[in-house]
Amino acid sequence: MSICDKPFDSDFSKLTTPEVMAKAADYKQCLNKKIGDVRLDIDKMLNQYQTRNNNLDTAQQANIETMNLYMKDYYYVILKGIIYLAVMGCFIYFFGINNLIQGIKTTGEVIKDKAIVMKDKAIELKDKAIELQDKADLK
Numbered sequence: 001m002s003i004c005d006k007p008f009d010s011d012f013s014k015l016t017t018p019e020v021m022a023k024a025a026d027y028k029q030c031l032n033k034k035i036g037d038v039r040l041d042i043d044k045m046l047n048q049y050q051t052r053n054n055n056l057d058t059a060q061q062a063n064i065e066t067m068n069l070y071m072k073d074y075y076y077v078i079l080k081g082i083i084y085l086a087v088m089g090c091f092i093y094f095f096g097i098n099n100l101i102q103g104i105k106t107t108g109e110v111i112k113d114k115a116i117v118m119k120d121k122a123i124e125l126k127d128k129a130i131e132l133q134d135k136a137d138l139k
Contacts, residue, residue, distance in 0.1 A: 092100060 088100075
């Protein structure tokens with residue numbers, strides 16, 4: 001067991017001056033070692049803080065790059081809308097608004113007819129299922 005493992009003894013009245021000086025030197029070495037360990041811990045924490053700050057710089061750079069991508073996407077969407085409006089304007093200019101409205105009406109009627117057919121088939125299937133259930137209950 002080294003002197004560093006023992007608690008500090010402040011009762012030097014029984015010791016002579018050379019022994020006190022030897023013990024003080026030993027304790028000084030222990031304290032220097034402990035202070036060195038604490039300093040390493042502090043340096044480690046400071047390095048981690050520096051790493052966190054570097055990560056923060058990296059995060060700020062990522063935010064800048066994300067904002068650049070957002071702005072490019074924003075301009076793309078605006079340009080796409082303008083092109084669609086130009087294409088629609090050309091269509092209306094060359095074919096007239098009546099053809100556009102007629103096309104939309106025709107599409108709506110087709111969808112409505114298909115929905116009615118699907119509804120009728122669903123009703124038929126439901127009726128068949130009820131008939132089969134009734135037959136199964138009678139047996």
